[in-house]
Amino acid sequence: MAIALEEMGYDTGLDLEVLKEIADHFRPIKEDFRSKGLLNPKVMDVEPNTLLYQVPGGMLSNLLSQLKEAHQEDKYEAVLKEIPAVRKDMGYPPLVTPLSQMVGTQAVMNVVSGERYKMVPKEIKDYVKGSYGKSPAPLSEEIKQKIIGDEEPCTVRPADLIEPGMKAFKKETEAYADTTEDVLTYALFPNLAEPFLRKKKDPFYDVPIQNVTIILP
Structure with missing residues (x-):
């Protein structure tokens, strides 16, 4: 990355010899983590489908970890395809923390359970109720009904419901x-x-x- 920037005329101020020393230091640590299964090789691959699936790079390792814990690593591609669908259902929230984790977790649950929104974490329910604020695009009534049923949505500024502390x-x-x-x-x-x-x-x-x-x- 530093060399690419310098070739484009940018002065990074970085010493390439020092960067090499850092890389040499962490190389055996990386190999040790890889051999012990602590570092999934998939997270080190270039994944061009991130643009198609709208998945930030940092989400991939979380998704792999969740699928590994559930012994469902073979569902990786299905989960990637489910993420844009969940994001659409949620009114296209920006995939930044904590919303990226929430959307990713819901996509995993949809795929692993075999039925969309059969299992819904509390954070997604709160989001659909409006406890995180108003979604960028409207949510369909069908999605609201499936996730929160007849619960009353939050129609005011969520922070106004918190007692001063x-x-x-x-x-x-x-x-x-x-x-x-x-x-x-x-x-x-x-x-x-x-x-x-x-x-x-x-x-x-x-x-x-x-x-x-x-x-x-």
Whole structure:
């Protein structure tokens, strides 16, 4: 890639000798992963059908992993063909995280179960209900009925249904959060943020208190 860009007149600023050292370092690791079955050779192939099937490259490894767990690797091509159909049913959402995983998982379920939408994950149900917002194109009533039945769809901005949480987060972190950024860090990653912020405020907060006996002369 670096050489191709340089031949087109772009200065990448990359040292090819260093890139070679990096490649040499990871080559035996790649071979080890391949020999142990941790790296599927299919994900290393050039797949021209990604344009036809509308599958981002990063989705392929996830699809192969899901099919391998279900012992259905022979259904790979069928799943690839099912993805554009599911995307059409879902109103053509952009295949970016998390929607790419959701569409891919639904395609796998449709193929493996032998019946379209016989099994539907919660995330797809929430999407069809409108909990992820409005789809780019309308969903057919047939698809809605099959996936959510008579459940009421969300017709308002989904975030408006979430109770404000900032006040509660501030109260929970008042002993060690000094800034709004600290509180937001805790809100996103509570298990990791609390010990980090406590140690930031007091480097010795988790050091056990030592009982020291002083003997005076």
